[in-house]
Amino acid sequence: MLSSNSLVFLVCVATAGVYCVTVDTPDSAVMCKDVTITWSGGVAPYIVEIVNSEDPTDTLPFNDRFNPGPTNDLNVTHIVAWEANYDVYWTVTDAQGEVGKSASVTVQENPEPGEDECLN
Numbered sequence: 001m002l003s004s005n006s007l008v009f010l011v012c013v014a015t016a017g018v019y020c021v022t023v024d025t026p027d028s029a030v031m032c033k034d035v036t037i038t039w040s041g042g043v044a045p046y047i048v049e050i051v052n053s054e055d056p057t058d059t060l061p062f063n064d065r066f067n068p069g070p071t072n073d074l075n076v077t078h079i080v081a082w083e084a085n086y087d088v089y090w091t092v093t094d095a096q097g098e099v100g101k102s103a104s105v106t107v108q109e110n111p112e113p114g115e116d117e118c119l120n
């Protein structure tokens, strides 16, 4: 059974009154470093989540301690609080429940000292 959000995502076409959210895929994501996610379309405010590609129930909501909460902007910058070598993607849900999704990227190792501090 599809959730209503997935259903909307699957059938999302730009018909009258429906504005699809298009999420850009970041060039890279490094564990415990900032990444900026940008998108277009949809209606503010937006909720951004980072999702484990292999387990879509494993998400990190944008409003947790690493993130400032729903935004009216068309981008967010947040720490990639995710272990290296996982594939992740981002979803952006708008005020009407439209969900946009980026492509997957693999979280890279962070070569700096204290590189995994953000996971503690």
Ligand SMILES: *[C@@H]1O[C@H](CO)[C@@H](O)[C@H](O)[C@H]1NC(C)=O
Residues within 6 Å of the ligand: 036, 038, 073, 074, 075
């Ligand atoms: C993010 O959004 C803000 C406010 O709309 C804008 O000023 C800024 O240029 C945007 N940054 C990027 C990287 O798109």
